[in-house]
Amino acid sequence: MSTGLECISVSKHFGAVKAVNDVSFQVPPGALHTVIGPNGAGKTTLFNCITSELKPTSGEVRFAGHVISGCRPHELPAFGIARSFQRTSIFSNLTVAQNVWVSAFRAFAGTRVEVLRPADAHPEVTETIYQTLEEVGLARYADAPATELAHGDQRLLDFAIALAPKPKLLLLDEPTAGLSRSDTQRVMHLIEGLKSRYTIVLIEHKMDVVMKISDRITVMYFGEVLAEGTPEEIRANPRVREAYLGRRA
């Protein structure tokens, strides 16, 4: 039995629109799997099926042998799954450290509701927070309000929230969307550093960004899998060139 992520003929139809149609792939533990495709290829719909925002019309998603499609979004972290958002998604009125606290505390305390101690009374949680901030390079801003961070730093904070619970599987939805060139490089550098410690599924729009770091790539086109393979195979695939690269060149 595989312990990684498995998408087994996942389909999501909205009425007559087949946004995702019969998509299957497997991600072994520790691998970085990228899903690419032009706009409207169904990447985000597929991502939402994996993160349980949407329930697939048919097929299922499994992680470590558990069926996770059909769970509610807040149940996924219990399986060791964390996600980032396409548009930076942070807690704007909290400080940087408090932002990370939200996920770190959940990993520490589970679903237990705690009201008797102050929020910052757990040294284990505080330690996790600072470790994580150190890793993404935001430790010096720990006590700053999250809104005061620069745009690229906010994206890194978004990552930190996902990383703090030490997940097994990291789902990243277009982590470089809307970032400047230098911020894109910072984020990709960070992802490269995370590789092999986590199983990562990356949804991307920009092909050049992912060629270097992906182990395998699934190319989606109009809701279906156009090709799957290593970056070299994808680069050499004539259908991909035609559908994707050709059009952009």
Add this chain to the structure above:
Amino acid sequence: MQKLFSLPSLIVIVLLIVALPFVQRPVVAAEVLTLGIAAVATNLLLGYTGMLSFGQALFFGVGAYCAGILTTKFGFSAFLAIPAAMLFSAVAAFLIGLVCVRRSGLYFIMITFAFNQMVFFIAYSWTTMTGGEDGLPGVRRPSIIDDQWSFYIFTVLVFVSALCVMKLFVNSPTGRILQAIRDNPDRAAATGHDVGRYKLIAFVMAGMFTGLAGAIFAFVFGIVPIDKIDWRFSGDIVFMTLLGGSGSFIGPVIGAAFYTWLQETVSQYWDRWPMILGIVFALVVLFFRTGIAGMAELVAGKLTHRRGAAKAKQMEAGS
């Protein structure tokens, strides 16, 4: 307590408690503190969780009627009736909350409003218990807190304990998660927090302490007037909260004090005092979103910043 509250908040609380009964009659001072509890409780929803409840009068009224009925009809002592009323409000908030927290935004507001209307009409029609339109009179204070000063001290004790408990609550992990939900419910869910469950917890806390406020209120003037369960009073509580400042823990108390001052003082000279309320409210919403507390913070921030800047300049000149 010093650790629980910041120094400025502590000063505001102590000043209010000491000065109020000399500025107003002690019963009115007690009323302010009661409304203060309700406003701070409402702010657990509005300011901390981002839920605008237009049904807080429901819980204020339920607490007040519960305490009033238990003492007048069943001969309970106030010291037993008040905790019972608080418990009853919490149970009511739990049941109503189960329905309300499933919706957010405008729908949440409308559902809380609808429940408020429903319970209002129960109070209005069940005259044998509630006295209907005339209110429920004859709610007697126990003899040891019967005179106005000892009753005021009793109210102060309840006020301070309620504030401490609520402050501990917002400082706790649960309070922090509520603030995360306020800022970004989707992300809070994605990090593994059951948003609905936490909203329900906030709703029950707010309902319970608003009910406590109502229960104390029943003993302030010895009557439970029907207008304290009316939806318009829900609006008043929201007004107090926003006016005082929903971004601050203690702000709503200031709002409650201002509201009562308007009602007590201005109403003596001008029957249409709610008009002033309306104008002030419009001004706050348009220009001072953070309320009185937010304004005070801003001014204090500017002052200390200026002092800090002056000091830096001095040091620069010195070196």
